[in-house]
Amino acid sequence: MDACLSVQKEVDKVLGKFDGIKAHSQRTLDELIDSLNNIRHELSSAEQHSELNRVHQLILNSAQNRTKDILTRVSNEHKDIHSSVSKVGKAIDKNFVSDLIQLNAEQTFESPERMHLLNEVICEHFLRQGMLDIAENLTEEAGLDMLDSAKEPFLEINQILEALKQKDLQPALIWASRHREQLQAMNSSLEFKLHRLRFIELVCQGGVKQQEALAFARNFSLFAQGHTKEFQVLMGSLLYIRQGLEHTPYSHLLDPIQWDDISDVFTQDACSLLGLSVESPLTVSISAGCVALPALLNIRQVMQQRQCQVVWSAKDELPIEVDLGEAHRYHSIFACPILRQQTSDTNPPVKLACGHAISRDSLNKLTNGNKIKCPYCPIESTPAESKQLYL
Ligand SMILES: [Zn+2]
Structure with missing residues (x-):
C-alpha cells in the first residue's frame, strides 16, 4: 500500500x-x-x-x-x-520490483517431469478459461498428451457459460437434466434456478405464453421440494402475465443479478460434479503467492542479515506462518489447546473418553502411569480409550 x-x-x-x-x-x-x-x-x-x-x-x-x-x-x-x-x-x-530470485528454490522446476506438470497445470487453466486455441498450442509445443476426453468437459462447460451470457438457457437446462441425479445428491439448486429463469422469461412474454408458462410450471414438481416458497412466488407472478411484471410486487424477479448468479451456481456445481475446484490450481497458486511474497521477502532479508539462510534452504517448509485469508482456507484446522500448536500428521488431534480433544503429544505428556486426567474436566481415562480425530 x-x-x-x-x-x-x-x-x-x-x-x-x-x-x-x-x-x-x-x-x-x-x-x-x-x-x-x-x-x-x-x-x-x-x-x-x-x-x-x-x-x-x-x-x-x-x-x-x-x-x-x-x-x-x-x-x-x-x-x-x-x-x-x-x-x-x-x-x-x-x-515494486523486488529481487524475487532470492526466493526461488532452484529445484522447484528443474526436472523435466516437474516442467511437464507445470505445463499441464497451465494448460488446464487455459481450458477452464475457454481459451482452447492457446491450450491446444501449448499442448503441441510442450509435448503434452492431453486427451480429448480431458478437454471435453471444459469445452461443454464453456459453451454453456457462453450461452448463459447470451441469456440462452437451453444448453444449461439440457446439461442439468442429464445430471439431475448427481445434482440432487449434492443438494444443488441449479436446476430449480434454471427453470425459474425460464419460467420468468415466459411470463415476461405476456398473455400469449400463458398456456406455455402453465405447462412449464409442471416441471417444477420434479425439484420444487425445498423451494416451496419460491415456487409460490413464481405462481403468483402469473397474475400479472398480461400487464408485465414491472411495477408489480414481483418486479424483483426481473433483477439482472439472477443471471450473474446462475452462471456462478452453474460453474460451482459443474466443477464439483467433475471433481474440480472452482478456481484453477494456477489461479489459486498465483493469488496465494501474491499474498505470501511480501512477507517471505521480509523474512528472507532478516534471515540474511542474521546469516541464518541454512534454516531456509534446509527445510521444505516456510520459516514463518503466512495467513492467506479466508478465501484460501480449505480444511478445518485444530490447534492443540495445551501445546498451542496446530496439529499435523505426526501429531494428530485425539479425542479423550470424556469428549475433549487435545493433540497426541499432549496426551503422551499428560499420561501418568496408565491414566490421563483431562485438562478440561475431572474425568480420568486411559490413553487406549482415546481416539484419533480426522478433520
Ligand atoms: Zn474432558
Missing part, C-alpha cells in the same frame, strides 16, 4: 505539472496566433504590390523573434516534463 501511495505521489506531481504546462502553452500559443492574425490582417489591408514600409518590417521582425522565443519556451517546458515522467518510472522500480 505504501508502495502504491509513493508512486501515486509522483504521478500526481506529473499530472499537476502537465496541467500547468498545458494551460500555459495553450494561452501563449493562442495569444501568438492572435497577434500573427492581426499582423496578417494589417498587411493585407495595405495597398497591394506596395513594398513593405519600415514600420511593417519592424513589426514582422519582432513577431518573428517573439514566435521563436515562445516556441523555445514551450519545447523547453515539454522537455522538463520528461524528467518528472522518468521519476515515476524510478519510483515504480524502487517500490
Whole structure:
C-alpha cells in the first residue's frame, strides 16, 4: 500500500505539472496566433504590390523573434516534463520490483517431469478459461498428451457459460437434466434456478405464453421440494402475465443479478460434479503467492542479515506462518489447546473418553502411569480409550 501511495505521489506531481504546462502553452500559443492574425490582417489591408514600409518590417521582425522565443519556451517546458515522467518510472522500480530470485528454490522446476506438470497445470487453466486455441498450442509445443476426453468437459462447460451470457438457457437446462441425479445428491439448486429463469422469461412474454408458462410450471414438481416458497412466488407472478411484471410486487424477479448468479451456481456445481475446484490450481497458486511474497521477502532479508539462510534452504517448509485469508482456507484446522500448536500428521488431534480433544503429544505428556486426567474436566481415562480425530 505504501508502495502504491509513493508512486501515486509522483504521478500526481506529473499530472499537476502537465496541467500547468498545458494551460500555459495553450494561452501563449493562442495569444501568438492572435497577434500573427492581426499582423496578417494589417498587411493585407495595405495597398497591394506596395513594398513593405519600415514600420511593417519592424513589426514582422519582432513577431518573428517573439514566435521563436515562445516556441523555445514551450519545447523547453515539454522537455522538463520528461524528467518528472522518468521519476515515476524510478519510483515504480524502487517500490515494486523486488529481487524475487532470492526466493526461488532452484529445484522447484528443474526436472523435466516437474516442467511437464507445470505445463499441464497451465494448460488446464487455459481450458477452464475457454481459451482452447492457446491450450491446444501449448499442448503441441510442450509435448503434452492431453486427451480429448480431458478437454471435453471444459469445452461443454464453456459453451454453456457462453450461452448463459447470451441469456440462452437451453444448453444449461439440457446439461442439468442429464445430471439431475448427481445434482440432487449434492443438494444443488441449479436446476430449480434454471427453470425459474425460464419460467420468468415466459411470463415476461405476456398473455400469449400463458398456456406455455402453465405447462412449464409442471416441471417444477420434479425439484420444487425445498423451494416451496419460491415456487409460490413464481405462481403468483402469473397474475400479472398480461400487464408485465414491472411495477408489480414481483418486479424483483426481473433483477439482472439472477443471471450473474446462475452462471456462478452453474460453474460451482459443474466443477464439483467433475471433481474440480472452482478456481484453477494456477489461479489459486498465483493469488496465494501474491499474498505470501511480501512477507517471505521480509523474512528472507532478516534471515540474511542474521546469516541464518541454512534454516531456509534446509527445510521444505516456510520459516514463518503466512495467513492467506479466508478465501484460501480449505480444511478445518485444530490447534492443540495445551501445546498451542496446530496439529499435523505426526501429531494428530485425539479425542479423550470424556469428549475433549487435545493433540497426541499432549496426551503422551499428560499420561501418568496408565491414566490421563483431562485438562478440561475431572474425568480420568486411559490413553487406549482415546481416539484419533480426522478433520
Ligand atoms: Zn474432558
